[in-house]
Amino acid sequence: MKILGHRGAAGTAPENTLFSFAKGLAYGVDGFEFDVQLSRDGAVVICHDERVDRTSDGVGWVKDFTLKELKALNFGVRFGIQAELPTFEELLELLKGKPLLLNVEIKTGLFDYPGIVDKVIQLLSTYQVLPQSIVSSFEHKTVVEVIQHFPGVQTGLLYASGLINPWDYAQRLGANHLHPHFAFVTPDLVRQSHAQGIGVNTWTVDEPWAMERVVQAGVDVVISNFPERFIR
Numbered sequence: 001m002k003i004l005g006h007r008g009a010a011g012t013a014p015e016n017t018l019f020s021f022a023k024g025l026a027y028g029v030d031g032f033e034f035d036v037q038l039s040r041d042g043a044v045v046i047c048h049d050e051r052v053d054r055t056s057d058g059v060g061w062v063k064d065f066t067l068k069e070l071k072a073l074n075f076g077v078r079f080g081i082q083a084e085l086p087t088f089e090e091l092l093e094l095l096k097g098k099p100l101l102l103n104v105e106i107k108t109g110l111f112d113y114p115g116i117v118d119k120v121i122q123l124l125s126t127y128q129v130l131p132q133s134i135v136s137s138f139e140h141k142t143v144v145e146v147i148q149h150f151p152g153v154q155t156g157l158l159y160a161s162g163l164i165n166p167w168d169y170a171q172r173l174g175a176n177h178l179h180p181h182f183a184f185v186t187p188d189l190v191r192q193s194h195a196q197g198i199g200v201n202t203w204t205v206d207e208p209w210a211m212e213r214v215v216q217a218g219v220d221v222v223i224s225n226f227p228e229r230f231i232r
Contacts, residue, residue, distance in 0.1 A: 040066050
């Protein structure tokens with residue numbers, strides 16, 4: 001089982017900033033889960049919310065800011081430090097040469113972000129990390145786009161509900177992994193998924209009782225805001 005830092009190490013550092021990813025590296029994570037969107041001028045940036053309000057000193061939609069404007073905001077305000085929003089390329093530079101599992105969540109739920117799939121795959125390919133990457137999304141049409149256009153890329157279906165036979169759904173779409181919230185992880189889900197060659201990677205596991213639940217179920221990957229609590 002692998003432990004991935006959620007948005008870096010979001011429990012102890014400003015999420016999705018290079019500061020947060022550096023902290024996760026110091027904790028010894030097996031990899032990271034993080035979110036990508038597009039700026040107004042088409043840069044692939046690392047940010048979870050479609051708006052900057054919660055995590056920065058700015059107000060507005062990520063898509064309405066140029067990269068330069070996003071860089072001028074402070075994404076470390078909640079931790080009392082100065083931290084920039086990073087580009088995807090800056091993160092890949094930080095992680096260059098490290099054998100980490102990268103779970104790239106494409107945020108296309110509210111906005112389509114035309115061209116984002118091609119840009120993400122191109123960057124993963126340029127940095128030669130496609131074999132150690134999973135591209136996931138709550139917007140399953142985006143996952144299908146990856147499957148159809150880049151069939152060799154590992155994909156994950158994010159969801160937070162009690163789906164009926166999700167392993168069959170994943171197999172039908174051609175996805176490689178299921179990414180359920182930990183509340184919907186059961187031993188049967190993992191057993192049935194593994195029987196069809198589908199991995200089960202769960203989020204966001206922060207408490208020991210939740211970790212015990214998913215470990216007993218036999219999941220492949222655990223995503224946590226506090227990876228240091230579970231790395232042994």
